[in-house]
Amino acid sequence: MIRKFLLGSAFLLAVTLAQAQTIPSPKEHFGFTIGDDYHLSNYTQTEAYFKKLAASDRVKLVDIGMTEEGRHQYMLIVSSPENLKKLDRYKEISTKMARAEGLSEEQAHALANEGKAVVWIDGGLHSTETVGTMQLIETAWNLVNRKDPETMRILDKTVILLTHANPDGHELVGNWYMREKMPEKRSQSGLPRLYQKYVGHDNNRDFFIQNMKESQNIGRQLFVEWIPQIMYNHHQTAPAGAVVAGPPYRDPFNYVFDPLMITGIDAVGASMINRLNVEDKPGFTRLGGSVFSTWYNGGLRTTTHFHNMIGLLTEMIGNPTPAEVPLVPNRLIPNGNTPLPVTPQKWHFKQSIDYSVSLNYAVLDYASRHADELLYNIYKMGKNSIDRGSKDYWSLLPKRVDALTQAYQADQKKEGGRSEGRSEGGVPMKYYDNVFKNPTLRDPRGFIIPADQEGFSNATTFVNALIRTGIQIHQATADFTVAGKKYPAGSYIVKTAQSFRPHVLDMFEPQDHPNDFQYPGGPPIRPYDAAGWTLAFQMGIKFDRILDGFDGPFKALPYGELVKAPGKLAASAAAGYTLSAKENYSFIAVNDLLQAGVDVYRLPQGISGKEAGTFFVPASAKAKQLLDKSVKDLGLDVAGVSKKPTGSLVKVSPMRIALWDTYGGSMPSGWVRWMMEQYHFPMKLLFAQEIDGGDLNKKYDVIIFVTRAIPAVRTSGAGEYGGYMMREPKADEIPAEYRSTLGRITPEKSIPQLKKFLENGGKVVTIGTSTNLAYHLDLPVKNALVEMTASGTERSLPNEKYFIPGSILQVNLDSTQQATWGMSNLSDVYFDSSPVFNLAPDAIAKGTVKPLAWFASNKPLRSGWAWGQSYLQGGVTAFEAPVGKGTLYAFGPEITFRAQAQGTFKLLFNQLYGLK
Known part of the structure; x- marks a missing residue:
């Protein structure tokens, strides 16, 4: 028996040693040490290494989905061999604790003690930020190879999800950097295209809607499958004079957050900076030392905040090409932002890798020591959300405090400054009660999205965005009544009594960004990204906000399972079919019909109460077949008509569409390119050289210029942002296949050719700053946001008077216009x-300009921050203008913004058909 035991032990030892020998170090696999100057891997090499690491009994390799370019996206699950055997149980505990449904305090504590802390660490989302990509490889090797007590404790107490965030970009950037044989000549500059197929850097602005495949892959792991307690998102670069910017972050934070999430970031952030200080690694800055905040939703890190996760971001300096830490005198004095400043010095890639691994270990060490606390706290936050959504609750928002303060100040003025009933250092309680006990100002208990709204497939697209982010959705199985209003079966119900209530509120409710200034009367502090983004508003969804508790014949939809609108094809359609102009998906159906040779018309006056611009398709077997497919695939409602519509009919014809782009890639153009593909609009990319070459009418009918394509006319008061790269490479510096994409739009060569294109009957659609084209063409319009100086000249309104960062505003339109x-x-x-x-x-009387959208109100803000919004009143924000035989369309707002602004897609799509 003893002999058998010894033989068995020897066998296991031999297997373990053999297994260890099969896992090479990074240097053995890649041929260089991670962090060596002038060396990067590509994704093909990294994928192969991940597969070798998967031979370890500490690793499970998971394919989380395909990328936009068709690569496999991998996640390494790292833990002890014993934990990996019980992985399903630890995943179950993690999701149960995060959702907090039906758990008592005792059960939650028991699960917290049984479970393992789940920690997400990613790298490479922004592929030119090469520290993030390469630290992921080095961290994985450390966790697989090291046997020190700390590593063994981490493996025992945690489950680590090491996720490659952008395989496609890694392949592009790695190959581009390493293309030079001489190391000292290697550089990332001049990258020829975006490092995510469509949207480049904006892949970190996609996580509450998840349009991109990589976002969907990552989102499913974060919000449905695992719901980790900590997620750590690696980025570059730090502010000049620092090495790394990290948690905690500057104010404001979003007011829907549970305070435990904010203080959780504080706790882990302290562990991170303490570790660097212990290891004599200076240069960590936090709080006001950087621009990063926790206000925004939509980023890989920031969307997790709305799901009660401790979301961490660091921004690290460093590149494979050695750099310098510059001398920034005001960063040399220690303060609360930067307790241990870094001094100027030469900086090598390996230093950044070492910092990153130290920070990863700091996070994992904290998680291993506080695993039960992390699990319980995410339960507690979820339970708090459920409780708040189950009762009358008033969120503490700036607009509420402003209302309270203004009422008190008004009364003080009337009463001559008397302050009866005033608490010491404060104001009388009646002012608080008037706001925070006002029943009309309560937070909603839920939202109802009626199934009978026109554009229900649009609403279903919105609901699927919620489902992808782990939100619990209910659907009515029968007709029901709430607050005296009847709703049909099939309506969607989103209750706020759920653990991810912060995200629910953020998708339906306006963001209320505070007035944030450097000092009273001074310039505003620009938000990290957008100030307002409410997705239901951006997508034009019709919903009802319910203030009292409600119930009905509702079934809970499974977490993470997408839904489809039922759709309906008319049983009787003797003369033909109609499709709503309000449905985005109608344009897919129309494009499929046109490509199949089926006639399609639009009805300028509508039909039988339907809106102007309704599509009409004459009855035919082919039309019925294609529309039946659209109903099944898209959930469209297609109505039938027994008689051909009387009145004007205009025939729809496909157009030859060009979309501007530039060398290196434009993110706004990439979003539109993705949209064109999704909505089946055939189009070609158009670069400056081809524009300058002329004869555009022979090839194209319509050209789209997204924001930052057309440079400013500096004398127009239109602003001075042209949106171009600081340095474009020379033709002989890049591969031949990319040389035709070089160049930029110029007033000297490009604008005259665009004018000819218009005069000869072409259409040009301009968005955002590219409406500058109107000034180049000397159209009778001018910048509305200017003021006169004392010297009698015009200047743009200063930020102290007018400042509207990314926000949602309401405009007036004339929906009878074709556009x-x-x-x-x-x-x-x-x-x-x-x-x-x-x-x-x-201009209007002469027909030289036709307004399409304008500001009729002095308070158009719907969500976000609009300082000085009264300046907008009376201003036109979209117009069309004839130019010769053609038409220029100018849309000032970002009508295609990040493919989130789906409520305004039609303002582009309408211009992409010929009508006659």
């Missing part, structure tokens, strides 16, 4: 310091 068919007369638009115009006094 605005399918829109509501009051519509929400995404506005980011966008152009606003004044028209020449006789």
